[in-house]
Amino acid sequence: xxxDGSAAPISALNRDQLRELLTQVLAAQGKDLPAGESAExxxxxxxxxxxxxxxxxxEDEIGRELNFDAPGLRTIRTVGDVLDFLTELQDPA
Amino acid sequence: xxxxxxxxxxxEIATSWADLADAASLPDPVAVCxxxxxxxxxxxxxxxxxxxxxxxxxxxxxxxxxxxxxxxAGFALPDDGVPAHRAADPGxxxxxxxxxxxxxxxxxxxxxxxxxxxxxQPPRVWLCPYSxxxxxxxxxxxxxxxxxxxxxxxxSTVDDWAAAAVAHRVTAVSGTPTFWRQALYRxxxxxxxxxxxxxxxxxxxxxxxxxxxLRAAFPTARISWIYASSExxxxxxxxxxxxxxxxxxLDRAAGDRPRLSxxxxxxxxxxxxxxxxxxxxxxxxxxxxxxxxxxxLPGRLGHDEINVGGTKxxxxxxxxxxxGHPAVRWARVTGRRAPLVxxxxxxxxxxxxxxxxxxxxxxxxxxxxxTAVPRHIRILSEIPVKETLKSDV
Numbered sequence: 105x106x107x108d109g110s111a112a113p114i115s116a117l118n119r120d121q122l123r124e125l126l127t128q129v130l131a132a133q134g135k136d137l138p139a140g141e142s143a144e145x146x147x148x149x150x151x152x153x154x155x156x157x158x159x160x161x162x163e164d165e166i167g168r169e170l171n172f173d174a175p176g177l178r179t180i181r182t183v184g185d186v187l188d189f190l191t192e193l194q195d196p197a
Numbered sequence: 198x199x200x201x202x203x204x205x206x207x208x209e210i211a212t213s214w215a216d217l218a219d220a221a222s223l224p225d226p227v228a229v230c231x232x233x234x235x236x237x238x239x240x241x242x243x244x245x246x247x248x249x250x251x252x253x254x255x256x257x258x259x260x261x262x263x264x265x266x267x268x269x270a271g272f273a274l275p276d277d278g279v280p281a282h283r284a285a286d287p288g289x290x291x292x293x294x295x296x297x298x299x300x301x302x303x304x305x306x307x308x309x310x311x312x313x314x315x316x317x318q319p320p321r322v323w324l325c326p327y328s329x330x331x332x333x334x335x336x337x338x339x340x341x342x343x344x345x346x347x348x349x350x351x352x353s354t355v356d357d358w359a360a361a362a363v364a365h366r367v368t369a370v371s372g373t374p375t376f377w378r379q380a381l382y383r384x385x386x387x388x389x390x391x392x393x394x395x396x397x398x399x400x401x402x403x404x405x406x407x408x409x410x411l412r413a414a415f416p417t418a419r420i421s422w423i424y425a426s427s428e429x430x431x432x433x434x435x436x437x438x439x440x441x442x443x444x445x446x447l448d449r450a451a452g453d454r455p456r457l458s459x460x461x462x463x464x465x466x467x468x469x470x471x472x473x474x475x476x477x478x479x480x481x482x483x484x485x486x487x488x489x490x491x492x493x494l495p496g497r498l499g500h501d502e503i504n505v506g507g508t509k510x511x512x513x514x515x516x517x518x519x520x521g522h523p524a525v526r527w528a529r530v531t532g533r534r535a536p537l538v539x540x541x542x543x544x545x546x547x548x549x550x551x552x553x554x555x556x557x558x559x560x561x562x563x564x565x566x567x568t569a570v571p572r573h574i575r576i577l578s579e580i581p582v583k584e585t586l587k588s589d590v
């Protein structure tokens with residue numbers, strides 16, 4: 105909690121918290137997130153715009169912009185890949 | 198000829214144009230930078246009597262850069278002890294543009310040019326919520342100065358306007374769509390006590406939902422929207438309660454009416470009320486869209502466009518959909534930087550509290566292309582309003 109009583113931003117979201125946000129993004133479209141991390145994004149209907157929305161939700165939670173320039177190219181194919189990528193993006197180093 | 202008997206309620210001060218004769222002693226040329234309505238109105242009366250070269254502006258609009266520009270341009274700034282340092286141009290009035298598209302610019306006018314209504318009108322008590330010196334402020338001031346029976350009420354603060362309007366039996370109110378949205382949202386009970394014969398909107402895109410909401414709130418009032426700016430002057434006045442103007446008005450023989458054209462999706466206006474240094478046909482920078490028998494003006498060109506993964510999305514079109522939700526009181530739509538697609542559509546929204554962002558996303562998703570659905574929605578507790586009564590939508 106900050107001195108003015110407002111909630112302080114979390115410095116980084118853990119894997120469970122990222123998964124919860126991903127669940128919310130899908131739920132808003134009436135879609136479910138399967139258990140585990142191996143589900144293919146194409147199969148659950150998680151597309152570029154959904155990833156963008158998820159990233160903005162993460163930014164709002166941690167109170168800062170993610171640095172998308174830092175990581176190299178990669179394949180984001182599964183739920184686990186999304187969680188890995190967002191975990192890495194939150195690393196200030 | 199001055200309609201000297203028209204009454205002016207300036208904050209707590211009750212006066213008239215007659216009472217303001219010789220109320221001010223001004224250098225020439227002069228920039229009157231004030232938030233005090235009596236000072237501003239006295240300067241107008243002085244100009245009407247003596248032709249003093251005059252710029253009126255809200256004090257809060259004059260930052261250090263603008264102040265330096267006015268001094269450089271030879272204006273006296275009486276409150277700052279700065280004298281005039283050039284000969285005046287008699288009869289010249291200066292307006293500052295609203296600065297929606299950059300720094301405010303000075304536009305030259307005359308009192309006669311700003312006086313767009315001179316014919317007899319039904320008696321009205323007008324509320325004037327605009328900040329001194331804006332084009333809309335001049336429209337109401339010149340109406341009251343020129344036409345008998347047109348009294349003005351200037352509220353002490355914009356937030357208090359509804360109480361002032363009830364107290365002084367206002368019968369006509371002019372405001373921006375943002376002003377009206379906020380009024381309907383915050384002052385609903387007080388508005389019920391107003392017997393308005395005239396409701397006027399302008400200064401921002403006017404959409405159908407706000408016109409419908411005003412019709413429901415004031416079923417017997419004439420509802421008019423006006424397209425006007427410091428540069429163009431008053432160019433379009435529509436009274437039929439519908440957004441946009443009739444397409445039959447495009448490119449018709451002008452006479453003394455403004456000429457309206459659409460070129461490459463942009464509204465072009467040739468207006469007899471334009472600023473003195475403006476071209477005959479002015480590119481407005483406002484988007485114009487043909488929709489059935491109407492020409493809609495949803496927002497600014499360029500500023501209105503959000504590029505979502507290569508797909509161009511109109512912020513105005515998204516905003517119009519969101520405003521169509523019965524629980525939405527106000528919306529601002531912008532692009533927000535996002536990975537993979539460059540930008541996504543982002544919205545700030547004020548609601549009546551009965552919906553959340555998921556409901557609104559779903560509502561938008563049923564009416565818009567996937568790329569145009571707001572992916573980031575922030576619910577605000579109240580409508581943000583600038584002193585121009587606009588809200589950067």
